Amino acid sequence: MDQSYPIPFNQSSLVGRELEHISQTMTIGQIAGDQTYSKRCHAFLEQVLGVQKAMVTTSCTHALEMCALLLDIQPGDEVIVPSFTFVSTANAFALRGARIIFADIRPDTLNLDEKQLEGLISSRTKAVVPVHYAGVGCEMDVIGGIAARHGLSVVEDNAHGLFGKFRGRWLGTFGCLAAQSFHETKNITCGEGGALLINDARLIERAEIIREKGTNRSRFFRGQVDKYSWVDIGSSYVMSDVLAAFLYAQLEAWQTIQAQRQRIWKYYDQHLRDWAQERGIGCPVVPAHCEQSYHMYYLVMPSLEKRQALISFLKSRGILSVFHYVPLHLSPMGQRMGGRNGACPVSEQKSERLVRLPFYNSLSQGNQDQVIAAVQEFHV
Numbered sequence: 001m002d003q004s005y006p007i008p009f010n011q012s013s014l015v016g017r018e019l020e021h022i023s024q025t026m027t028i029g030q031i032a033g034d035q036t037y038s039k040r041c042h043a044f045l046e047q048v049l050g051v052q053k054a055m056v057t058t059s060c061t062h063a064l065e066m067c068a069l070l071l072d073i074q075p076g077d078e079v080i081v082p083s084f085t086f087v088s089t090a091n092a093f094a095l096r097g098a099r100i101i102f103a104d105i106r107p108d109t110l111n112l113d114e115k116q117l118e119g120l121i122s123s124r125t126k127a128v129v130p131v132h133y134a135g136v137g138c139e140m141d142v143i144g145g146i147a148a149r150h151g152l153s154v155v156e157d158n159a160h161g162l163f164g165k166f167r168g169r170w171l172g173t174f175g176c177l178a179a180q181s182f183h184e185t186k187n188i189t190c191g192e193g194g195a196l197l198i199n200d201a202r203l204i205e206r207a208e209i210i211r212e213k214g215t216n217r218s219r220f221f222r223g224q225v226d227k228y229s230w231v232d233i234g235s236s237y238v239m240s241d242v243l244a245a246f247l248y249a250q251l252e253a254w255q256t257i258q259a260q261r262q263r264i265w266k267y268y269d270q271h272l273r274d275w276a277q278e279r280g281i282g283c284p285v286v287p288a289h290c291e292q293s294y295h296m297y298y299l300v301m302p303s304l305e306k307r308q309a310l311i312s313f314l315k316s317r318g319i320l321s322v323f324h325y326v327p328l329h330l331s332p333m334g335q336r337m338g339g340r341n342g343a344c345p346v347s348e349q350k351s352e353r354l355v356r357l358p359f360y361n362s363l364s365q366g367n368q369d370q371v372i373a374a375v376q377e378f379h380v
Contacts, residue, residue, distance in 0.1 A: 006318035007371060010185050013362040016253040021245035033238030034218075037245040044251045045195060049170045051178075053198040055211055056239040056247065060159045060181035060194035064092035064129075066237055067155045067177045067196070069210050070203050073098045077126040081157075082112040083329040083339070084347040085131045089157045090328055098126070100337045102329040104344035108285040110354075111138040113346070114146070121150050130175075131157040135187075135293025136286050137166030140174040155179070158197075162188055163258055164293035171293070176200040182247055187257055187295055187361070190247035193239050210234040257361055261294035264363055268297040271372045279380045282353075297357050298324070302380065304352040310378050311355055317374040319358060327351050 025031055038056050045054035057063045073079065075097030081089050083102040090100045101120050106113045110133045117128065128147055130138040147154045154175035161171035162180055172178035177200070182193035196211075198204055208218040214234030219225050239247075250257065273283050282300030286292050301307040307323065314321045327347040329339025342348070358371055 005315070005320040007320065007358050007367050008360075009320040009322050009356070009358050011360045011362060012184050012189060012191070013360070014249075015257055015361065016249045018246045018249040021249050022242055025241050025245045030241050033240055033244070035241040035244075037241045037248045038239060040248045041195070041244050041251060044248070045180075045197065048254075049173060049197065051173055051197045051199055052201045053204045053207070055196045055198070055207060056182075056244055057194045057196055057211065057237045058239055059088075059192055060157075060179050060183065061088040061092065062235075062237045063179035063194040063196040064088055064155070064157065065095060065235070066207060066210055067179060068093045068096045068098070069233065070177060070207055071127055071153050071155070073126060076124060078122060078124040079126060080112075080117065080120050080128040081328070082129075082131050082133075082347070083327040083334070083344040084110060084133070084325050084351060085157065085328065086159070086325060087328065087331075089129055089131055090334075093127070093129070094333070094337075099124070100328070100334070101125070102327075102334065102337070102339055102344055102347075104346050105133070105350065107346050107350070109133065109136050109138075109287065109290075110350055111136065112143070114139045114142040117143060117146050118150075121146075121152070125150065125152055127153040127155055129155045129157055131159070132161035132164060132171050132293075134284060134298070135161040135164040135171070135295035136284070137161065137164060137171050137290045137292075140166050144174060153177070156197075159183075159186070159194075160295040161293050162186070163254060164295075165291040167289050168291075172197045173199055176203065182250075187261055187293060188247070188250045188254060190239075190243040190250065193243050193247060206232065211237040258294060260361055261359075264359060264368060265292075265294045265297055267365065267368055268357060268359075268372070272299070272375060275376055281380065296359050299355050299357070299375070300350060301353045301355060306380060307353050307355050310375070313378045314371075314374055317370070319371055319374055321358065322356050323351075324354050324356055325351060 073096035079093040156175040156178035158172040159181035178197040180195040220228035
């Protein structure tokens with residue numbers, strides 16, 4: 001991220017034993033993947049979230065690619081994704097030849113609009129990929145029910161939502177598969193990294209193979225075969241144990257991190273919500289049955305012009321704020337999939353008007369006060 005601003009949009013920081021763990025990987029000579037710290041990360045995620053299996057990966061993008069391979073997505077299959085998401089959500093399935101069907105989002109949570117889901121399903125639909133935007137859970141009971149009626153797989157893109165809950169249950173535990181992100185902008189990070197969460201035990205063995213370049217290497221190291229060989233398609237999705245060591249230190253401190261981010265989110269909300277509502281500016285919506293992950297704080301301005309003006313105004317005060325996704329259905333690739341202007345009107349409207357405020361674990365209250373004061377000084 002751009003660090004040239006006194007108050008950047010994002011800033012990475014050490015939270016615990018990162019350097020100690022990395023030093024340990026070097027001392028014991030374990031810098032490749034699936035060694036001591038990868039295994040600790042797997043065990044942590046499995047124990048805390050209660051998933052059948054967790055596997056750290058080189059990125060959330062690669063975890064999503066593994067999902068497409070595990071579901072045996074073929075050319076001509078259709079996969080439903082929200083248009084308002086990062087390109088990886090769609091790209092992972094498009095790489096397998098799937099046609100991406102773009103769903104619009106709810107105007108409140110900016111999550112996939114479950115009321116429109118059934119109308120997008122065809123005989124070719126293979127999966128639906130809800131994205132828990134800003135770490136606020138999609139309506140997973142409704143989405144899961146629709147998917148079950150139509151025989152569809154549910155893959156959760158939980159890049160924003162680690163340690164968020166829907167109706168008391170962890171995000172990432174509803175679909176047969178889920179993908180996590182540990183990119184530098186996420187609550188828990190190792191710079192670049194991700195994880196595949198597997199909730200269907202039948203997928204575990206093949207996931208191990210796909211993640212290890214299509215080989216049965218994992219079975220070999222467990223002594224289940226006397227040599228390993230190429231047995232399926234796959235790729236190199238294994239995270240280095242150096243990164244896993246950094247990641248494990250962050251996971252160890254997850255409650256401290258979440259408490260800090262909760263404080264930052266609530267401080268923004270306490271000081272900006274009334275100001276925003278008086279001026280017709282939207283703030284994040286968190287339904288009562290959702291426990292968010294405190295991933296971001298954003299404002300939805302009255303127009304594109306006001307959004308751009310606010311970003312410029314904050315820059316003039318040394319504060320970097322950013323917009324978010326351009327709707328995928330309007331992208332050149334999305335249009336090749338059949339996307340067209342007006343097809344997802346809520347996505348188009350919110351995309352033009354949303355601005356994300358600086359939000360990172362080490363954001364001080366003093367700097368946050370500067371952001372709040374600058375926002376309130378802006379003439380809407």
